[in-house]
Amino acid sequence: MKNVDVASLRKEYVLRSLGEGDVQKSPFEQFAQWFNEAIETGLPEPNAMTLATSTFEGKPSARMVLLKHYDTNGFAFFTNYESRKAKNILQNPYAAVVFYWAKLERQVRIEGKIHKVSNEESDRYFKTRPEGSKLGAWASPQSSVIPNRKYLEKLMADFEEEFKKSEIKRPENWGGYVLVPSLFEFWQGRKNRLHDRIQYTLINQEWKIDRLAP
Numbered sequence: 001m002k003n004v005d006v007a008s009l010r011k012e013y014v015l016r017s018l019g020e021g022d023v024q025k026s027p028f029e030q031f032a033q034w035f036n037e038a039i040e041t042g043l044p045e046p047n048a049m050t051l052a053t054s055t056f057e058g059k060p061s062a063r064m065v066l067l068k069h070y071d072t073n074g075f076a077f078f079t080n081y082e083s084r085k086a087k088n089i090l091q092n093p094y095a096a097v098v099f100y101w102a103k104l105e106r107q108v109r110i111e112g113k114i115h116k117v118s119n120e121e122s123d124r125y126f127k128t129r130p131e132g133s134k135l136g137a138w139a140s141p142q143s144s145v146i147p148n149r150k151y152l153e154k155l156m157a158d159f160e161e162e163f164k165k166s167e168i169k170r171p172e173n174w175g176g177y178v179l180v181p182s183l184f185e186f187w188q189g190r191k192n193r194l195h196d197r198i199q200y201t202l203i204n205q206e207w208k209i210d211r212l213a214p
Contacts (some may be wrong), residue, residue, distance in 0.1 A: 013105045013132055013189025018196035019092055027184035027200040028072050031108060034186065035070075038101045050098040051077065053088035053114075067097075068125060074178040075110060076117060078125060080142035081173045087143075089114050095179060105189030112181040122175030134168040135159050153172060187214070 024030040038046035054060040061084060069076040075097065079085060089095065093115070098210040099108040126134065139155040146152055181202070188196040197212035 012191060013195065014125075014191055015105050016188055017190065018188035020198060020209060023186065023198050023209065026072075026207075027181070027186075027205070028070075030200075031070070031110075031184065033084075033151075034104075034106060034108060035099075038099075038106075041101075041103055043101055043103055046099075046101060049077075049101075050100075051085060052096045053085050053091050054095075054182050055088055056091040057076050058092075061085070064193055067099075067175060068176070074112070074115075074180040075179045076121075078122065078174070078176045080137070080140065081175060082144075083142040084176075085143075089177065092097060098181060107185075107187040108180065109183075109185040109187070110181050111183040112179045114179050117176035117178050119175065123170055125176060126174070128172035131168065134170075135163065137174045138163075138168070138171050149192060190214070 024033065035046065037181075045066065048064055050062050051065045051068055052060055052062040063085065065077045065079065069074055093113050094111075095114050096109065096111045098110075099106075101107070126137070126143045129137075135156060138159045139152065141155075178199055183202065184200040186198045186200075190196055193214060195214035197214060199212050200207045201210070202208075
C-alpha cells in the first residue's frame with residue numbers, strides 16, 4: 001500500500017467571504033439562497049447531507065442521506081423505521097445534519113429535534129419514487145445482517161412478482177422524518193484557515209445571529 005502524507009493534504013479557500021451584513025435575517029432564507037446556488041453550480045447531489053444521531057447513552061453514528069423537502073417547518077428525509085438511524089432517533093430525537101459543497105467552499109450545519117412526518121406526507125413522497133426504489137423499500141431489511149447479495153436480490157425478485165399487477169404501496173415500516181432546527185451555522189472557507197462562520201440560534205422564537213471564531 002502506497003504511503004500518503006495525509007498531513008500535507010491542504011486546500012486554500014479563496015473564493016468568497018461571508019459577513020454578518022451579507023446574510024438573510026431568516027436562516028431558512030439563507031439556506032435557500034445557498035442551496036439554490038449549489039444547484040445552479042451543477043454540484044452532484046447538492047441535497048446530500050450527513051445525518052448524525054446517537055443512542056440514549058450518547059454513542060454517535062453518522063451517514064449520508066438525501067434531503068427531500070425543506071421549509072420553515074424543518075428538513076425532511078425518508079428511511080426505514082427499523083434502520084439504525086431510526087432506532088437512534090427513537091432513543092434520542094436530537095440530531096444534526098451537515099451539507100458540504102466543496103466547489104463553493106461552503107458548509108451548513110443544522111441542529112435540532114427530529115419528528116416523524118405524517119403518514120399522508122410519507123405516502124405523497126413514496127408515490128413520486130421510481131418503481132425500483134419503491135420495491136427496494138420493501139426488499140431491504142435496512143441495517144439488518146444478511147447472508148449475502150443473492151439473499152437481497154431474491155427478496156427484490158419476490159416483491160417484483162408480488163406487485164406485478166398491483167400498485168406498489170408504501171410499507172408501514174418506511175416513511176419520513178423532519179428535523180426541526182434550533183441552530184444553523186453557515187461556514188464559508190477563507191484564506192489562512194480564518195474561515196467565516198455565521199451562527200443562528202433560536203431564542204424565544206427569534207433567531208439571534210452571531211459570528212464564531214474559525
